[in-house]
Amino acid sequence: MSKKLSVPEIRVTSAEQQGIFAQAADPITPLKEIDMNGATLVELEDIVKAAHQSFQSHLGDALQAGLIAGKALLMAKKQFTYDRQTGGFRGWLERIEVSKSTAYRYIELATNEPIVSQARTLSEAMERLAQHRAEQRALQAKEEKVEIKRRRVTLKLSDKRDQKLEKIAQNRGVDISTLMKEIIEQWLASQP
Structure with missing residues (x-):
């Protein structure tokens, strides 16, 4: 007995299919279209949970994007020598419209990947970096103090x-x- 192939009753155009894919890729899109004025507490709870989940996942994506950007910036920086005409690496940053402070924040993430790799969000990673810097400064100050004491005879x-x-x-x-x-x-x- 041969099996018949079923044909879906509703066909989707490629434009509609792209819209479905875009909506699936951006979970916040359906939340933007909801009228919250008449929403019940249960509906608002669902909206808050969905938005919070999207927010958390995007923060994790931001950390990964920052690490990738930092690695790329480190590789790019190696290829530059300072040129008064073009400004070297900093001039290149201006041309690609990335501020110096943002670029160096990305570079700091990439150079400290073992420290930030356990973070779930960009803000948590930055907190870990700040704590690491404070610990390093304290350790360095302690070492300098010991060395000074040893030298002063x-x-x-x-x-x-x-x-x-x-x-x-x-x-x-x-x-x-x-x-x-x-x-x-x-x-x-x-x-x-």
Whole structure:
């Protein structure tokens, strides 16, 4: 027994089909057309949920778009050398109508992808970057403080001993601070 193919009763034109695809690609379109003045609380709840879901998904898309733009900008930046006539990379940004601050925000996303990859939205990614920058500044400040404490040693030597140290340092081909460091390290190593 052969099976008959069923033909749909309603045919759709290509223009109508494109409209259906566009509506499916942009879930906010049907929400724009709703008259909310006479909507019930249940209908408004559905509208809010659909709009919120669209908003959340678009924020995730914004983060992905920012990462892609940042990677492309990094690649483009490598191809530029500064030219007074064209302005180099910054001149190119002006020509493609992307502000310098936006471009560098995209670049920051791309260069810190491991930090922002767990974020669900662009704003969450930017918060993570801000927190990372603050942690890095605190860590750097702590390291600088430690290094400064380590370097600040004042020795009061007689002129004769100071000249002797300078002569020894010259003979070894190092500066006085390097010589002092070597002497102190040797002395510390000899201590029990």
